[in-house]
Amino acid sequence: MEVLSTDTEQLIKDTAKKVFFKDGKLHATTQDIADAAGINRASIHYYYRSRKLLFDKVFAEATEEMHVKMAGVISQNLPFRQLIEGVIDAFLKKSVEHPYLELFLITEMNTDPNLSFAILSPEETEERKKMIQLAVEAEVAAGTMKPIEPEHFIANMMSLCAFPFLGKPMIQKATNLNDDGYAQFLQERKEVILKLLFLDR
Amino acid sequence: MEVLSTDTEQLIKDTAKKVFFKDGKLHATTQDIADAAGINRASIHYYYRSRKLLFDKVFAEATEEMHVKMAGVISQNLPFRQLIEGVIDAFLKKSVEHPYLELFLITEMNTDPNLSFAILSPEETEERKKMIQLAVEAEVAAGTMKPIEPEHFIANMMSLCAFPFLGKPMIQKATNLNDDGYAQFLQERKEVILKLLFLDR
Amino acid sequence: MEVLSTDTEQLIKDTAKKVFFKDGKLHATTQDIADAAGINRASIHYYYRSRKLLFDKVFAEATEEMHVKMAGVISQNLPFRQLIEGVIDAFLKKSVEHPYLELFLITEMNTDPNLSFAILSPEETEERKKMIQLAVEAEVAAGTMKPIEPEHFIANMMSLCAFPFLGKPMIQKATNLNDDGYAQFLQERKEVILKLLFLDR
Amino acid sequence: MEVLSTDTEQLIKDTAKKVFFKDGKLHATTQDIADAAGINRASIHYYYRSRKLLFDKVFAEATEEMHVKMAGVISQNLPFRQLIEGVIDAFLKKSVEHPYLELFLITEMNTDPNLSFAILSPEETEERKKMIQLAVEAEVAAGTMKPIEPEHFIANMMSLCAFPFLGKPMIQKATNLNDDGYAQFLQERKEVILKLLFLDR
DNA sequence: AATGAATGAGGCTTCATTCAT
DNA sequence: TATGAATGAAGCCTCATTCAT
Numbered sequence: 073m074e075v076l077s078t079d080t081e082q083l084i085k086d087t088a089k090k091v092f093f094k095d096g097k098l099h100a101t102t103q104d105i106a107d108a109a110g111i112n113r114a115s116i117h118y119y120y121r122s123r124k125l126l127f128d129k130v131f132a133e134a135t136e137e138m139h140v141k142m143a144g145v146i147s148q149n150l151p152f153r154q155l156i157e158g159v160i161d162a163f164l165k166k167s168v169e170h171p172y173l174e175l176f177l178i179t180e181m182n183t184d185p186n187l188s189f190a191i192l193s194p195e196e197t198e199e200r201k202k203m204i205q206l207a208v209e210a211e212v213a214a215g216t217m218k219p220i221e222p223e224h225f226i227a228n229m230m231s232l233c234a235f236p237f238l239g240k241p242m243i244q245k246a247t248n249l250n251d252d253g254y255a256q257f258l259q260e261r262k263e264v265i266l267k268l269l270f271l272d273r
Numbered sequence: 274m275e276v277l278s279t280d281t282e283q284l285i286k287d288t289a290k291k292v293f294f295k296d297g298k299l300h301a302t303t304q305d306i307a308d309a310a311g312i313n314r315a316s317i318h319y320y321y322r323s324r325k326l327l328f329d330k331v332f333a334e335a336t337e338e339m340h341v342k343m344a345g346v347i348s349q350n351l352p353f354r355q356l357i358e359g360v361i362d363a364f365l366k367k368s369v370e371h372p373y374l375e376l377f378l379i380t381e382m383n384t385d386p387n388l389s390f391a392i393l394s395p396e397e398t399e400e401r402k403k404m405i406q407l408a409v410e411a412e413v414a415a416g417t418m419k420p421i422e423p424e425h426f427i428a429n430m431m432s433l434c435a436f437p438f439l440g441k442p443m444i445q446k447a448t449n450l451n452d453d454g455y456a457q458f459l460q461e462r463k464e465v466i467l468k469l470l471f472l473d474r
Numbered sequence: 475m476e477v478l479s480t481d482t483e484q485l486i487k488d489t490a491k492k493v494f495f496k497d498g499k500l501h502a503t504t505q506d507i508a509d510a511a512g513i514n515r516a517s518i519h520y521y522y523r524s525r526k527l528l529f530d531k532v533f534a535e536a537t538e539e540m541h542v543k544m545a546g547v548i549s550q551n552l553p554f555r556q557l558i559e560g561v562i563d564a565f566l567k568k569s570v571e572h573p574y575l576e577l578f579l580i581t582e583m584n585t586d587p588n589l590s591f592a593i594l595s596p597e598e599t600e601e602r603k604k605m606i607q608l609a610v611e612a613e614v615a616a617g618t619m620k621p622i623e624p625e626h627f628i629a630n631m632m633s634l635c636a637f638p639f640l641g642k643p644m645i646q647k648a649t650n651l652n653d654d655g656y657a658q659f660l661q662e663r664k665e666v667i668l669k670l671l672f673l674d675r
Numbered sequence: 676m677e678v679l680s681t682d683t684e685q686l687i688k689d690t691a692k693k694v695f696f697k698d699g700k701l702h703a704t705t706q707d708i709a710d711a712a713g714i715n716r717a718s719i720h721y722y723y724r725s726r727k728l729l730f731d732k733v734f735a736e737a738t739e740e741m742h743v744k745m746a747g748v749i750s751q752n753l754p755f756r757q758l759i760e761g762v763i764d765a766f767l768k769k770s771v772e773h774p775y776l777e778l779f780l781i782t783e784m785n786t787d788p789n790l791s792f793a794i795l796s797p798e799e800t801e802e803r804k805k806m807i808q809l810a811v812e813a814e815v816a817a818g819t820m821k822p823i824e825p826e827h828f829i830a831n832m833m834s835l836c837a838f839p840f841l842g843k844p845m846i847q848k849a850t851n852l853n854d855d856g857y858a859q860f861l862q863e864r865k866e867v868i869l870k871l872l873f874l875d876r
Numbered sequence: 877a878a879t880g881a882a883t884g885a886g887g888c889t890t891c892a893t894t895c896a897t
Numbered sequence: 898t899a900t901g902a903a904t905g906a907a908g909c910c911t912c913a914t915t916c917a918t
Contacts, residue, residue, distance in 0.1 A: 101892080114894085227447075246431065302908065314883090516905075577778070580841060643781065
């Protein structure tokens with residue numbers, strides 16, 4: 073008859089993720105989360121000890137979810153083009169669910185610069201950059217890309233993927249798109265981004 | 274080289290801008306600002322009555338500064354290419370000073386969606402979009418751009434300009450760039466962005 | 475004999491009434507009330523949101539208590555003599571509990587002159603004045619009162635009832651009565667007042 | 676050319692008396708007083724060191740003014756009737772200027788019960804009570820008063836004089852008198868009170 | 877003599893957290 | 898497991914007060 077305890081525990085986590093990462097409520101209090109979940113505020117502490125521990129958990133899980141998706145794409149050892157496409161696809165898809173996750177990454181890292189959430193180790197990152205460099209050179213040789221340093225290539229991808237979610241209200245103001253139009257707009261982003269990165273799309 | 278604040282009122286404002294928009298401390302307290310300015314917390318209330326009024330003031334000023342720069346570029350009625358270049362240039366330059374201003378725009382608009390900070394009215398925005406559409410068509414005809422809708426063009430520009438500042442820590446993690454390297458990286462953004470937007474750069 | 479406050483919410487209200495209206499502490503802080511109640515200051519906000527809301531509540535309740543007592547007397551449609559006696563009796567009895575309630579009525583009305591706490595509407599007040607006028611005329615005819623305007627009759631009653639409570643310390647100084655003597659003195663007020671108002675007492 | 680310093684010192688005192696005792700602003704801040712006087716808040720501290728010292732001074736002066744008037748009446752060794760009439764007259768006249776002085780006496784004495792402001796010493800008070808007792812007995816014998824204890828006689832006088840000023844807003848509500856009507860009403864008080872105290876008026 | 881600037885103390889309020897049940 | 902009650906810490910704000918001129 074009674075709701076399983078794990079249900080409440082899960083409900084709290086799901087609600088916290090929604091409030092933080094989907095609604096973008098940076099300053100959400102435990103009461104806000106409890107209200108959104110329809111439970112008592114004390115339950116949050118019963119299950120998670122403190123607001124920080126709850127936040128750390130959902131934050132870690134949300135980034136982990138993203139990392140898993142990314143790793144899933146990366147581990148396939150796809151050719152460059154398909155890899156990029158897969159990464160963009162994964163990023164956009166997860167952003168539909170948690171459009172404001174990056175906002176927390178940013179503010180968290182400003183608060184605590186030591187915060188480590190990297191997908192890749194520095195060594196792996198270096199390796200990845202070299203891989204990109206070689207791939208770009210091949211594309212350039214084939215006339216399908218302009219020369220670009222790996223750092224800028226990475227930054228471009230991240231910017232083009234993340235900002236339309238983060239900056240939704242700003243872009244809406246600057247483009248006169250209503251909510252329906254913006255949803256449609258986000259659907260088109262993948263092709264737009266690929267077309268921008270590769271000359272032959 | 275240092276800003277000369279003869280009076281405390283100006284010092285408070287400058288410090289608040291720094292703490293909020295340069296350091297990106299979204300949750301900065303009046304004590305944080307007072308400490309950063311080396312003054313007593315009560316002085317903030319002496320000059321600005323409340324935290325909110327101070328915030329509103331520096332926020333309004335910072336956005337106004339940006340708007341003025343942008344308006345300065347736009348009002349010149351430059352040809353498309355030079356307009357785009359000018360806008361990117363202005364945006365990057367102001368971002369060096371206030372890299373996190375957009376972060377506040379975002380969170381403020383999430384809190385109060387009615388918040389109006391637009392440079393352009395809806396009518397002017399429509400006009401601007403049409404202008405871009407025509408210009409893009411001309412570029413496409415000349416083989417110097419791929420077809421793109423104005424909304425995506427605008428979003429691309431905003432994303433490519435803003436995110437490298439907002440997302441600095443994230444991009445640094447993803448690119449292994451240290452602070453010096455990142456400063457150099459930002460210097461190169463203008464050319465990289467233009468190269469991305471126009472086929473003949 | 476002591477009020478049994480099973481819950482803190484009631485305890486806070488009772489204590490606030492005591493501090494304000496029995497002890498006459500006009501400037502009592504939330505900490506003062508919390509100390510007097512033996513609870514944490516935050517509990518006051520837990521139950522009443524703000525000092526003002528708590529004050530408004532206990533103030534409204536205390537005046538309401540008085541109004542109910544008065545209305546109970548008035549609604550009986552007693553003959554003039556018994557009405558006056560009943561009103562004085564009710565007023566003195568409630569003053570034993572909340573001698574300083576009028577002090578707050580005064581200061582509240584000085585702060586916000588629109589404050590409405592009237593027992594009677596203007597129309598009812600006019601009616602009451604006429605009733606008093608007629609009754610006085612009858613008493614005068616019977617040789618048991620001197621002529622007096624209703625306004626002065628009302629003011630006299632209020633003054634003679636209220637001031638000995640409000641002005642306790644002043645009257646004590648002027649009469650050399652100690653606390654026990656003053657309690658006895660207050661017991662005698664009803665007869666003294668009636669003797670003053672009516673020639674045949 | 677310059678205003679004499681004593682002028683400002685006096686202006687502060689006069690303004691403080693007005694704000695406190697005429698307007699009944701119990702919670703007036705130094706800023707309120709400075710605004711009412713049209714001077715800088717710091718001047719108050721320049722002349723009076725602290726708010727408390729200023730308050731103590733004007734409070735002492737205002738009570739002293741009253742005491743002097745009373746003493747002037749009392750010292751004349753007038754017959755009972757003229758004494759009472761003189762006291763009522765003096766009290767009502769000073770109340771026109773400082774209607775709320777008693778309000779402060781009350782709250783001050785509640786805050787600090789040791790506060791001593793008595794006109795008469797305990798011994799003098801006893802003497803006065805005996806004098807009243809004898810005079811009342813004579814009036815009773817002459818059929819011009821009913822028997823009454825001196826304490827009640829004193830309390831009645833104080834109540835009938837003071838409360839119509841203190842409780843102006845309350846009495847206005849209870850009598851439907853507007854401001855002009857109330858001014859007229861106060862003019863009539865002296866006769867009304869005397870008529871109440873003495874059977875042959 | 878007088879004042880604008882600045883500050884320390886103390887109030888109210890919110891919030892995360894703990895406690896008792 | 899879950900919650901209503903209660904609390905400590907920390908934030909904002911106001912005020913009397915002091916300082917430098």
